[in-house]
Amino acid sequence: MSRFLAPIHKWLFNKIKLHEELEKEIVEGFRSQYGNEIDSIERDNIKKYGDRLPDSPLEEIIDTDNIHGWLQDKISIAETRQASILAYLFKQYKDNGILLAKSIYENNAIKHGKLAREGLGDTSAEDIYKIINNYVLDGMPCDNANSITKAEGDLLEYKQDHCLHIKYWNESKVDPKLMYDLRSTWIGTFVNTLNPDFKYQVSVEKIDGDREGFLHRIYKK
Incomplete structure (x- = not known):
């Protein structure tokens, strides 16, 4: 990445902000359902991992001498803190907590799917994939987390x-299976809201010889 701010840096910064927005909605949803007990969980995790980004333009808060490192650090903080908050909530509220978190993820995806749909014309599966990437954190662009195999x-x-997420989930001691489910729930709901003619599906497959990985599909119903 460049030492100078570019559109890609603002694009990534916005995805971090969206991830933190979802975290705030999780806190608000559990507070509404269970009261103020969530406040101490939120406070403890902010103290442990770091606070959310301030409501300031990127150019006012980023370390321009270390743009790549600064953004990577903010991704790490945001992902680990949210996962840790969820780990506490799942431990405290068991299945009811999982269901509530899933509902919050779905509502967030519906909200952003509707916003992304505004003014959108016909969309191909590749268009939808590109739009998803404007919202979902998948590391730094140079990480090349996803590889298109068919379009x-x-x-x-x-x-x-x-x-790229498992290290954050392991550190926060949250069940990765639950996090994968929440993540796929968000993407599936977003795709269905963005264009109801399309569907998202993910499965574990042998994708490189005998090595297993995730195969994601966006396809017309």
């Missing part, structure tokens, strides 16, 4: 042979 208008497949 045919009404179908796009992409593989993911390594997970």
